[in-house]
Amino acid sequence: MSHLHHYKTSVTWTGNRGEGTSHYKAYDRSHTVSVNHKPVINCSSDAAFMGDAECYNPEELFLASLSSCHMLWYLHLCADAGVVVTAYTDLATGILNEHLEGGGRFTEALLHPHVTVADASMIIKASELHDLAAKKCFIANSCNFEVKHHPVTKVAGNTCTMRSSMAVGNCKP
Template structure:
């Protein structure tokens, strides 16, 4: 087994002058940085006093699951001889907020539209989502279901 390490820097940028003196007196804005990469502008979800123009941790979790699944799926298609020419996922996460303000995700639904070159391989292509889910690093780190409802198109020849 091999360990991989990831380092990020998160800097709160929402001090409006008095810090966290009052719950409503500060912004939830922050910058997410990884050395050598573009910054991600973060905030909390707008339901929790966040800036809707910035990414929330919840947005990033759903995007992480979606992108990890896609990368594994494309790899598995390559090794299975399925030519994918386009892949676009509209993923949705469902989070349950508890009465005390805590919460947890209860599921993520991936809904990719995938274009492949051979219509006879749709069933095989569809089966690979289960394998991609087993291989995805992020999915393996989640304690809630990750579901798939893929749609397929056939590439124009």
């Protein structure tokens, strides 16, 4: 049995310089993204597509969605498994293949989660749970390309670090 969740956002173009879209360079790519009762996000296209580099672009927000979804599932799974995570950061990267005739698609996304756990006895389980989080992530499951992850897990106050499935340092509990 499944449960449907419904989402709604509003995107408003704010880049009309007075000429509308009378020609390609006549308008800004600026727009806002809003959701009821939440702060407005100022956006634009990527600077490569005549956008404002100071604003978030759809490609960055897409990668942030992938990273955020993975993190939230991971934290949930760690809590269920008794793995105490004390810090989590990720630097997500992606590759967009732009076609010469226009259009394109993401062909790759790679998550680089750096996780700190409370105790060395948790490090192996903490590393393994990334695979399960990847299978559960709603956003990654909606992509037509593989979302890979290369986690680094360390123990708070210890030299023990695990990169994917290889441990280095003092990893004894």
